[in-house]
Amino acid sequence: MRLLALIVIALVVGPLLGIVVDRAAGRLRVLPEHRCVSCHEGQGRRSLVPVVNWFQRCQHCERHKGMRYAAVDVLLAGSFGLLGWRFDDLRILVPYLMLSAVLVALSVIDFETHLLPNNVVWPSILTGLFLVLVVSGELGYEQGIYSALFGAGLLGGTLGLLHVVYEPGMGRGDVKLALLLGLFVGWIEPGLIGTVQRILYVMLVAFGSAGLVGLAYNAIRRRRGEIPFGPALAGATMLVVLVSPGLT
Numbered sequence: 001m002r003l004l005a006l007i008v009i010a011l012v013v014g015p016l017l018g019i020v021v022d023r024a025a026g027r028l029r030v031l032p033e034h035r036c037v038s039c040h041e042g043q044g045r046r047s048l049v050p051v052v053n054w055f056q057r058c059q060h061c062e063r064h065k066g067m068r069y070a071a072v073d074v075l076l077a078g079s080f081g082l083l084g085w086r087f088d089d090l091r092i093l094v095p096y097l098m099l100s101a102v103l104v105a106l107s108v109i110d111f112e113t114h115l116l117p118n119n120v121v122w123p124s125i126l127t128g129l130f131l132v133l134v135v136s137g138e139l140g141y142e143q144g145i146y147s148a149l150f151g152a153g154l155l156g157g158t159l160g161l162l163h164v165v166y167e168p169g170m171g172r173g174d175v176k177l178a179l180l181l182g183l184f185v186g187w188i189e190p191g192l193i194g195t196v197q198r199i200l201y202v203m204l205v206a207f208g209s210a211g212l213v214g215l216a217y218n219a220i221r222r223r224r225g226e227i228p229f230g231p232a233l234a235g236a237t238m239l240v241v242l243v244s245p246g247l248t
Ligand SMILES: [Zn+2]
Pocket: 036, 037, 038, 039, 040, 041, 058, 059, 060, 061, 062, 063, 064
């Protein structure tokens, strides 16, 4: 029942998230409607109706199909469902639902524009920090605050160092995203050593999967292309959150 409710919520949130994506990518003007990824023309109010918009095609250029909406909705419903299975306490579930919605939006934006815009990343970091502080206070989970801050510093610091050493490979947006991810990876269980371990897993999975996708992409396209790193980091974080013991 709860899983079903979460999936329905995901399908409603999906189109709204699409607006965030369009706005961040600079495609949205005034009306709340989706814009074509290809020609930037408005797609009408129908583009906001869940599931119906999966089958929509751009009437101006015919190139854009509803695949993007379907991908967002399926990713969101999948992660909401898995998080609902992972966390029992609603007070813990809600912050992680927020995280996953932000990560889906940022992954799509990074994929389409190769950018992780400040106007999405910074508000998410502040909201995440606020939720971690409030919920930890509510649960009497003070140690969780320390490991959350430590996690943010560790992942953000490590990627920040990589950014300084090798800028073309590690963008500044990735470093900011790492602050948000480290916060939630650290929060899940108290203790510094466990947090170091979880952050290491996130980096291993992220670099490993990005490397494999990059190799496959270059092999297929027969040329070197830039693969956005944000989606790999986001996916690795969700995986580590789902399999880590700790908060339930
Ligand atoms: Zn179009």
